[in-house]
Amino acid sequence: MIYGAMQMNFIISDKLTQESIREYAYRLVSTNILNLNLVPGTALSEQDISVQLNISRTPVREAFIRLAQEDLLDILPQRGTYVAKIDLQQVAEARFLREVMEHAIIKIACRDFPEDALFNLKICLKKQENCVIKEDFDGFFDLDWSMHGIIFNACNKSRIWQIITQMSMNYSRVRILNLKNGQYELPKLFHQHKQLIDAIETKDYGLGEKIIAIHINKVILDIEDLKKIYIGYFI
Amino acid sequence: MIYGAMQMNFIISDKLTQESIREYAYRLVSTNILNLNLVPGTALSEQDISVQLNISRTPVREAFIRLAQEDLLDILPQRGTYVAKIDLQQVAEARFLREVMEHAIIKIACRDFPEDALFNLKICLKKQENCVIKEDFDGFFDLDWSMHGIIFNACNKSRIWQIITQMSMNYSRVRILNLKNGQYELPKLFHQHKQLIDAIETKDYGLGEKIIAIHINKVILDIEDLKKIYIGYFI
DNA sequence: ATTTATTTTCTAGTATAGTAATATAAATAG
DNA sequence: CTATTTATATTACTATACTAGAAAATAAAT
Numbered sequence: 001m002i003y004g005a006m007q008m009n010f011i012i013s014d015k016l017t018q019e020s021i022r023e024y025a026y027r028l029v030s031t032n033i034l035n036l037n038l039v040p041g042t043a044l045s046e047q048d049i050s051v052q053l054n055i056s057r058t059p060v061r062e063a064f065i066r067l068a069q070e071d072l073l074d075i076l077p078q079r080g081t082y083v084a085k086i087d088l089q090q091v092a093e094a095r096f097l098r099e100v101m102e103h104a105i106i107k108i109a110c111r112d113f114p115e116d117a118l119f120n121l122k123i124c125l126k127k128q129e130n131c132v133i134k135e136d137f138d139g140f141f142d143l144d145w146s147m148h149g150i151i152f153n154a155c156n157k158s159r160i161w162q163i164i165t166q167m168s169m170n171y172s173r174v175r176i177l178n179l180k181n182g183q184y185e186l187p188k189l190f191h192q193h194k195q196l197i198d199a200i201e202t203k204d205y206g207l208g209e210k211i212i213a214i215h216i217n218k219v220i221l222d223i224e225d226l227k228k229i230y231i232g233y234f235i
Numbered sequence: 236m237i238y239g240a241m242q243m244n245f246i247i248s249d250k251l252t253q254e255s256i257r258e259y260a261y262r263l264v265s266t267n268i269l270n271l272n273l274v275p276g277t278a279l280s281e282q283d284i285s286v287q288l289n290i291s292r293t294p295v296r297e298a299f300i301r302l303a304q305e306d307l308l309d310i311l312p313q314r315g316t317y318v319a320k321i322d323l324q325q326v327a328e329a330r331f332l333r334e335v336m337e338h339a340i341i342k343i344a345c346r347d348f349p350e351d352a353l354f355n356l357k358i359c360l361k362k363q364e365n366c367v368i369k370e371d372f373d374g375f376f377d378l379d380w381s382m383h384g385i386i387f388n389a390c391n392k393s394r395i396w397q398i399i400t401q402m403s404m405n406y407s408r409v410r411i412l413n414l415k416n417g418q419y420e421l422p423k424l425f426h427q428h429k430q431l432i433d434a435i436e437t438k439d440y441g442l443g444e445k446i447i448a449i450h451i452n453k454v455i456l457d458i459e460d461l462k463k464i465y466i467g468y469f470i
Numbered sequence: 471a472t473t474t475a476t477t478t479t480c481t482a483g484t485a486t487a488g489t490a491a492t493a494t495a496a497a498t499a500g
Numbered sequence: 501c502t503a504t505t506t507a508t509a510t511t512a513c514t515a516t517a518c519t520a521g522a523a524a525a526t527a528a529a530t
Contacts, residue, residue, distance in 0.1 A: 313492035
């Protein structure tokens with residue numbers, strides 16, 4: 001099955017209370033991009049989105065600017081705005097950054113880790129187990145990301161995790177493409193998470209480092225296959 | 236000597252050809268913040284800057300939003316915009332990120348480094364030597380940053396260097412404060428740069444790693460002293 | 471029928487004016 | 501002198517208009 005045709009399937013949800021209109025526009029557009037409702041290469045415009053969301057151009061424009069900074073949109077002045085294609089060089093650098101930083105963080109985590117954060121990790125792991133049972137992939141990956149966030153926060157490196165998160169947005173898109181090809185084994189990933197938390201709890205840095213090495217390299221993306229199947233999605 | 240009084244000394248230069256008005260506004264405000272012409276805590280407004288630069292509010296507003304994302308401005312809705320104080324936790328995380336990534340990069344650099352990039356490093360080193368002789372601190376630090384950028388680019392990690400640069404903006408402000416206290420020894424820093432490039436050239440990873448460890452830790456900021464001297468600059 | 475020139479359309483960037491909401495400062499009343 | 505009210509300032513947002521540049525469509529020339 002080959003996905004080459006451009007399509008537009010912009011999904012709109014309600015604005016949350018306390019959410020500014022600019023954040024609302026940003027959330028909807030980014031969610032649609034990350035979920036691949038808006039496939040790479042799709043053309044958008046400020047006017048288009050402001051009409052669809054029934055808001056003025058200014059907050060849409062400001063949301064677009066931010067998304068362009070995050071490499072999710074390509075804005076060509078006087079020409080148009082396009083959903084960015086997945087930049088494989090960018091994905092490789094994001095993966096490298098994360099791998100190197102996770103190694104450094106696990107060293108700190110295995111040395112000294114707050115009790116309350118460890119408790120939160122265990123709660124998160126429980127929820128992951130539920131997702132494995134239900135084969136809830138989206139839920140599992142959300143919790144996966146939360147879990148690593150808890151570890152970075154507990155090591156006083158919140159901003160670094162925020163940077164990694166921002167740089168890893170294309171990772172979400174690639175993962176969804178991989179999911180469509182049945183590329184993930186949740187039980188194995190879950191088992192690695194469990195071992196990682198064990199390593200933190202027992203202050204076993206050697207185990208922690210080994211798991212991090214396996215864990216991140218496990219998420220190997222069969223890029224060549226994806227490129228053949230999803231024509232036009234990558235650069 | 237204590238610097239506590241708020242002051243406003245916004246320096247304006249001409250817009251460059253090919254530079255959008257938004258980029259112009261961004262460049263001027265960020266340069267003034269990073270050079271400490273606008274001291275931490277100074278109040279600004281969109282209206283204020285648009286009048287001073289004789290441009291409309293929209294590009295100023297968009298520049299402000301970006302600067303707020305980069306932690307250089309604090310925007311308080313309906314209240315005002317303030318030059319952000321230097322967040323020491325942020326500085327610590329930026330330093331950690333850079334240190335960890337430089338260690339990882341030097342491993343790659345000492346394994347395989349392109350000839351043309353090595354050549355550029357040597358040119359850069361020559362220019363640094365000139366700056367040491369002239370005691371041109373600003374020139375030296377600009378070249379310092381360029382040098383590290385060359386290394387990251389040669390290792391195919393341009394985006395990571397861009398992230399480090401963006402996250403290290405407060406480093407510029409701290410360095411200027413340190414300079415005012417005569418805290419840098421250019422000859423020593425230069426010597427370390429020379430050794431680093433030697434390590435890359437001779438593929439001596441051990442030396443490279445040792446220099447990186449010394450180099451980054453050498454840039455130790457006497458924060459407690461700076462906090463006493465520059466009251467109100469930090470959080 | 472093909473190529474070239476012109477016109478039209480579309481979009482982002484920018485300018486301008488106005489309102490809403492909120493916070494702060496100034497003025498006023500007790 | 502203190503509390504209350506009013507005025508002012510600022511950001512967020514709405515709305516509209518204009519400019520500049522690029523692409524598409526159309527007309528004219530070959």
